[in-house]
Amino acid sequence: xxxxxxxxxxxxxxxxxxxxxxxxxxxxxxxxxxxxxxxxxxxxxxxxxxxxxxxxxxxxxxxxxxxxxxxxxxxxxxxxxxxxxxxxxxxxxxxxxxxxxxxxxxxxxxxxxxxxxxxxxxxxxxxxxxxxxxxxxxxxxxxxxxxxxxxxxxxxxxxxxxxxxxxxxxxxxxxxxxxxxxxxxxxxxxxxxxxx
Amino acid sequence: xxxxxxxxxxxxxxxxxxxxxxxxxxxxxxxxxxxxxxxxxxxxxxxxxxxxxxxxxxxxxxxxx
Numbered sequence: 001x002x003x004x005x006x007x008x009x010x011x012x013x014x015x016x017x018x019x020x021x022x023x024x025x026x027x028x029x030x031x032x033x034x035x036x037x038x039x040x041x042x043x044x045x046x047x048x049x050x051x052x053x054x055x056x057x058x059x060x061x062x063x064x065x066x067x068x069x070x071x072x073x074x075x076x077x078x079x080x081x082x083x084x085x086x087x088x089x090x091x092x093x094x095x096x097x098x099x100x101x102x103x104x105x106x107x108x109x110x111x112x113x114x115x116x117x118x119x120x121x122x123x124x125x126x127x128x129x130x131x132x133x134x135x136x137x138x139x140x141x142x143x144x145x146x147x148x149x150x151x152x153x154x155x156x157x158x159x160x161x162x163x164x165x166x167x168x169x170x171x172x173x174x175x176x177x178x179x180x181x182x183x184x185x186x187x188x189x190x191x192x193x194x195x196x
Numbered sequence: 197x198x199x200x201x202x203x204x205x206x207x208x209x210x211x212x213x214x215x216x217x218x219x220x221x222x223x224x225x226x227x228x229x230x231x232x233x234x235x236x237x238x239x240x241x242x243x244x245x246x247x248x249x250x251x252x253x254x255x256x257x258x259x260x261x
Contacts, residue, residue, distance in 0.1 A: 032249055043251030044206055115227045119211030 007071035012146060014064040016155065019140050021057035022104070023159040025050055026133055029126075030166040034173045054108050061101050090143050097139030100132045107132065133163060198241045199256045202229050206252035213244035213253055220244070221253075229253075 028050035032043060065081045068074060080087035082102075084095035107129055114122045137156060146152040200220060209227035213220075217240040224230045229252070245253040 035246070043249060047208075047249045114211075115209065115223075119215055119223075123212075 003072050005073075007067045008073045010067040011064060011071050011074075012144070014060050014067060015140065015144065016146070016152070018057050018060035018064050019136055019159065020155070021053050021060055022133065022136055023163060025053035025057055026129060026163055027166050028053055029129070030163075030170050034166070034170040036169060036173070051108075051111070054104070058104065058108060061104070065101070093139055093143035096135045097143060100135035100139055103128055103135070104132045130167075197235050197237050197258050198239075199235050199258050200231055200241055200245075201254045201256070202231060203252045203254070204228060206250045207248075208250050208252075210249050212247040212249065216244040216247055217241050 028046055031037070031041070032046045032050055035041075035043075068076050069078065069081060074089045076087060076089065080089075080094060080098075082098065084098045085091050087094035087098075107125055110117065110122055110125050117125075137160060140152075141147050141156055144152065147156075202221075207228045209223055209229065211223055211227075211229070213229050214222050217236070217238060219238065220232055220236050220241050221229050221244060222232055235258070241253075241255050245255045
């Protein structure tokens with residue numbers, strides 16, 4: 001064996017895993033918003049899962065970047081990992097990944113400065129997650145060397161399909177904005193509890 | 197009329213409630229949601245309860261006596 005393939009295998013596996021975790025986190029976020037499972041899922045637990053998946057995804061991104069740098073198959077300077085377009089290998093496709101990763105770090109980190117930037121701005125920034133997902137998908141498809149494999153195509157197709165479906169569900173269901181208020185019931189005392 | 201209860205142990209200060217129903221909810225100095233009034237007739241409180249990412253807001257519908 002000429003070169004040790006460990007880092008190359010690790011780079012591909014961690015990249016795909018990071019993408020899967022990002023997708024799962026996006027789905028958890030959408031489940032949190034549209035509550036398709038009603039009371040079966042506690043919102044606080046879904047929020048925890050949503051954030052934890054994102055954190056795991058960021059960890060995987062670190063592993064992805066680190067193993068790409070240490071691997072000899074693709075010669076990647078450190079600048080290529082942080083500066084969009086600085087990669088000698090497929091500069092545009094890698095730039096998508098760099099931008100997606102930096103944006104994801106920003107969105108994840110924005111949670112801790114939420115008070116300073118205000119809830120409204122924080123939620124606006126959260127919309128950029130869709131951009132992260134689109135950039136991440138493009139990066140995986142065009143920079144990834146497994147993209148021609150049927151299993152990889154199925155992974156991307158499944159991820160995009162799931163996010164599109166969950167987004168459509170969120171847009172159409174809109175349970176956070178009830179169309180009409182619940183009419184008051186004639187009986188006294190607590191009539192029913194609406195917890196959400 | 198809606199009676200509103202905030203579970204302070206769950207609230208993480210996302211602030212969605214204060215944005216959706218600013219007459220009823222506000223964030224205190226620690227960034228946690230507190231009630232400005234205990235009851236409201238505004239259906240926005242239902243929206244706020246449903247939007248809370250932590251599920252910290254309960255709304256009990258009561259008959260106005």
